[in-house]
Amino acid sequence: MIEVNNLHKSFGDIHVLKGITTSFLPGQTNLIIGQSGSGKTVFLKCLLGLIEPEEGTISFNDAIYSELSVNEKRDLRSKMGMVFQGSALFDSMNIQENVMFPLRMFTKMTLSEMQDRSNEVLKRVNLPDAHKKKPSEASGGMQKRVAIARAIVNNPKYLFCDEPNSGLDPRTAIVIDNLIREITDEYNITTVINSHDMNSVMEIGEKIVFLKDGVKEWEGSKKTIFKTDNQAVTNFVYSSELFKKVRQMYIEERN
Structure with a gap:
């Protein structure tokens, strides 16, 4: 907490x-x-x-x-784990080395243990076969998943x-x-x-x-953000046409 x-x-x-x-x-x-x-x-x-x-x-x-x-x-x-806005992966490292980086910093795991743990989290984010790729070879969505794997590798x-x-x-x-x-x-x-x-x-x-x-x-x-009468919140939430329509539907249902 x-x-x-x-x-x-x-x-x-x-x-x-x-x-x-x-x-x-x-x-x-x-x-x-x-x-x-x-x-x-x-x-x-x-x-x-x-x-x-x-x-x-x-x-x-x-x-x-x-x-x-x-x-x-x-x-x-x-x-603490951190997922940065731009993923912030190291271009000089492959995907597995990127994921292992926090383990090198904060643990005393052996190389074999770090590899096993990185394999585990890469599998968890649905990238079981991406270990040897460089970040430049991965799509934006893959890079985000690698960043998440790195963020959770140290539990x-x-x-x-x-x-x-x-x-x-x-x-x-x-x-x-x-x-x-x-x-x-x-x-x-x-x-x-x-x-x-x-x-x-x-x-x-x-x-x-x-x-x-x-x-x-x-x-x-x-569940409650659509119900608030706070003008600053409603201005932010309904700044797009889609959510303006959702707001109008909610008002009509309530009335």
Whole structure:
């Protein structure tokens, strides 16, 4: 479980995060949504420990991150998996070597053990025969699945995803969404996803935190987001013609 209490972050005179308080439970897909400039990326980087807030706390299973020793922080980071927006695979390594990278950093496994573990997670993301390919030989959807395999290879307790569907066609995006959801459930991971994709929200948004101008404007689930009267949320959700139609259908049914 991740608990965030009164989080503030500024860069010079720009106050980016303004007192965010929320929590993220294990076994759930937790989505952070909002327009560009809302503070989503800074919030995610604070959760990852890449940016230090000026005020407030972030707790991982009741352990406050800012109070941990250097060794304790390293141990916590070994329990985090990260799927980057552009996959961030190493071009000089083949797919299996990319997946094994966290094991080399954080474990004392033998080469044989690392290979066995990487084979296991590559099979889990439906890439059982891609080991020797270079990332440049893989499609965008395959690269995302490799990134997910690398993120879970060390059996993390926490999984962070930054725009995991960026650059993917709608069909492949649904595959990636469902894979993240399945893995979250199977491993009971606390998963936090940065997204602007309303399709992802409706597919896997068990908990949704909506940010606007650095403030937590609303939080709820995909079941409740259509019912809110919060104007900022409805403006964001129904910015596309598709969701405008869905909103109108909901209003007509309610009346």
